[in-house]
Amino acid sequence: MSDAAGRGYHALMRAKVLSSLRRLAVMNPFLTDLLFGVVVAGVTLTFGLVSFDGSVDPGHARRSLDVAGVALTLVANLALAWRRRAPVLVLMISCAAAIVFHAAGYDARLNGVAPLLALYTVAGRRAPAVSVPCVLLPVVSLWHAAFLGPDEFVWPNLAQTSIMVAVAWTFGNSTRMLVERNRRLAHLSERLRQEQEDRARRAVTEERVRIARELHDVVAHHMSVIVIQAGLARYVLGSDPATARGALTTIADTGSEAMGEMRRLLSVLRIDMDNLDNMDEDVDDYAPAPGLQRLDQLVERLRSAGLPVEVSITGQVRPLAPGIDLCAYRVVQECLTNVLKHAGPATARVSLHYGALLELRVTDDGRGAAATPQENGHGLIVIGERVKLYKGTVAAGSKPSGGFEVVVTLPLSSSHQDDQPPQSHGGPNT
Structure with missing residues (x-):
């Protein structure tokens, strides 16, 4: 396998793994947090057991990592599995376990990550009125560990841990604000979509009313003239053929005009961008709507109908x-x-x-x-x-x-x- 093919294969595998992790995080957040806690606990224990070959570092620990220390480490880190369900309680457990761990004489550099992650979760899921007082818990835990370290590193450690606590709270609060803003935007988007649908429905209703009005005006007027003229023609058909022929002529002209207006209306309804180029082929279908300039024709038609x-x-x-x-x-x-x-x-x-x-x-x-x-x-x-x-x-x-x-x-x-x-x-x- 060539280098380029190998790089492509590894990139594809990484993409698949990341995609699987994202799907897992969405489908089962508790399992994701549990795995995350296991990873943090494993890294912490590895650092405590392997980095120093089981020996005690006099500057940071008075007691080597034993079963009790491992248990406290697991409690402090595996509690992160419930961080979304009970963030404040998880923060209290993580900080308490870390304080007990450090007070027992174990390495003061261990179990400082879990309280920061728990604080991040509290700030990301609770309002500042709750998350700000909770800052005291990781501050107490980390400052306690700083004072247990070498004397020459106490003040640098205090400054470092204070900055880390501030960063964790700031990131968590920013995440909370982003989530709330996205939720509001989603709500506003849904309202906008509903309003657009309502406007579209109203527009369709108004257009139907307009079309019905046009049809009523066209059909009612012309059909009234046709009915009256047809009755007149039938009445005088035998006695006055000339009047009957005039009535039939009026019926024909009125029917033709009605068909023309109906054709104009239906053509306007059918018009779209595909046939705009073909409008010149049948200009009459798109003739202007009638206005008062055609009042003469309207009056003459009514006069011919006997009014x-x-x-x-x-x-x-x-x-x-x-x-x-x-x-x-x-x-x-x-x-x-x-x-x-x-x-x-x-x-x-x-x-x-x-x-x-x-x-x-x-x-x-x-x-x-x-x-x-x-x-x-x-x-x-x-x-x-x-x-x-x-x-x-x-x-x-x-x-x-x-x-x-x-x-x-x-x-x-x-x-x-x-x-x-x-x-x-x-x-x-x-």
Whole structure:
């Protein structure tokens, strides 16, 4: 095996061992801590038994390591196996065992690691109000060992052990703060994910409501015209063929327009980045949404369906923002459709006033609200939802003189008042 292959093999084996240890630490923390305590105890005993060949070092020990010393060493170090479950108790046991070990005359350089590791665990798992007083335990243990050493090393040992205690507490407290911060970040991330899901659900719901509103406006208006014209054609088919042909023509034109709007709406729903490049192949599918510039066609269609409509426009006519323009058109469309369906023989009047606000007023002299069916009456609800999106107001009710009236106001932004010449909608002013 070549050197490069050997290095690769050893690196792979080290990676596998580290991965196995990490999995073990996650699955069984107690077993990991027990192994860690065994390692620390083994190193300590090896240092005490082998380094000095069983002889006593007069400068650091008055007693050689025997069974009692081994037992105290095992207690001080193997207690680390429970450091996560009872960190303060483990710190007390480790420090007490170390103090007894040193007071019995054993080597003062041994069993100083376990109290530091136990202090690190206390600082990492308990608040400073608990961990700071616990610093006294390893300080007492290590200072006691320092005073048992050679006189010339007492003060250096005191300084060294004090620094080691401070470092152990600092590292443990930093770990605790890091864990708490990560826990808070995880909690905030979960809240953010839930809020994003809630916003996504609300967006889907709002989009469904918008689509339902558009479908209602398109289908309800055009189908009302078609139903009325079909009834008229059936009624005069034998007696007045010309009127019947005109009604059928109106049905065909209205159906074609309804299909066009439905196709436009569905095409907008289907649009994605893959077919943006192909939009020029079927421009009609992405035609602009209707606005007040198509009010003439709407009025003519209602007139052909048998509803007399009068239009009045006052104020300085100017282009509107696309959303407000569509909203205004749909409001007029819905109001005239309701007059056609519910008012009976009546004349509808549409009034538009351009000022600081756009005021739409649709009135009729028909039967009024008392004769209007209450079931499935979504028209005014749809109008209210549309107008609310643009911070407008809606007022609807029967007139004292008879008939029904709907008044809608929509705020107009000055940013849409440009230099284009005024244009009229819906025919001449009356």
